[in-house]
Amino acid sequence: MMRRLVNKIVFSGAVLSVLVLHSCKDKDPSVAKIYVRSASNELLADASVVIIADIDGNESTQEYVDTLITNGSGFVEFNLSDYYSKIDKNIKVAKFDIISRRSNAEGFGTIRTRINTTAVETVKLIK
Numbered sequence: 611m612m613r614r615l616v617n618k619i620v621f622s623g624a625v626l627s628v629l630v631l632h633s634c635k636d637k638d639p640s641v642a643k644i645y646v647r648s649a650s651n652e653l654l655a656d657a658s659v660v661i662i663a664d665i666d667g668n669e670s671t672q673e674y675v676d677t678l679i680t681n682g683s684g685f686v687e688f689n690l691s692d693y694y695s696k697i698d699k700n701i702k703v704a705k706f707d708i709i710s711r712r713s714n715a716e717g718f719g720t721i722r723t724r725i726n727t728t729a730v731e732t733v734k735l736i737k
Contacts (some may be wrong), residue, residue, distance in 0.1 A: 637726045638726040638727065638728075639689055639690075640689070640690040640691045640693070640694050640723060640725050640726055640727065641687050641688065641689055641690065641723075641727075641728040641729070642661060642687070642688040642690055642706060642721050642723050642728075642731070643685055643686070643687045643688075643729070643730045643731075644659050644661070644685060644686050644708060644710070644719075644721065644730075644731050644732070644733060645680075645684055645685045645730070645731070645732040645733070646659060646684055646685070646686075646710050646712070646717070646732075646733050646734075646735060647684070647732060647733070647734050647735070648715070648734070648735055649715070649734065649735065649736050649737070651734075652684075653680075653683060653684025653685070654680060654684050654712055654735065655680055655682045655683070656679055656680060656712065657679065657680045657684075657710055657712035657735065658677060658678075658679055658710065658711045658712065659677065659678050659679070659680060659686045659708065659709075659710045659733070660676070660677045660708070660709045661674070661675070661676055661688055661706040661707070661708055661721070662674070662675050662706060662707045662709070663675070663693070663704065663705075663706055664704075664705040664706060664707055664720070667705045668701075668704050668705055669698070669703075670697040670698060670704065672693065672696055672697045674690075674693050674706070676688055687728075690704070690723055694725045702724055702725045703722060703723065703724050703725075704722075704723050705720060705721070705722050705723075706720065706721050706723065707719075708720060708731065708733055710733045710735060712735055714737055715735035715736060715737045716735060716736070717733040717734050717735040717736060718733070719731055719732075719733045
């Protein structure tokens with residue numbers, strides 16, 4: 611009888627531990643990955659990429675602007691987890707305008723992101 615009680619307590623403790631550890635798991639980051647290509651479709655390093663929260667097109671009016679330079683593989687990754695942490699928890703999707711420039715060429719686009727996922731977009735630069 612006592613052994614059964616001990617087994618139930620140990621089992622309950624193990625189940626509780628699994629539930630607590632599972633609930634503490636980090637969420638996936640919210641990322642906007644943007645590739646920049648030339649007019650001839652070549653990936654471009656050292657291009658400036660700006661993203662701007664589309665306040666008119668989003669449920670949230672949280673302002674957001676960030677600028678990064680493309681890496682040697684021709685892309686940037688904006689971590690948007692901070693943006694999503696500041697807006698209403700019920701909002702899971704946001705739209706951003708993209709402006710990209712390199713030398714005398716520029717390109718424009720939009721990207722629709724979702725919380726805890728990676729959204730991917732490509733911008734083509736034209737002169």
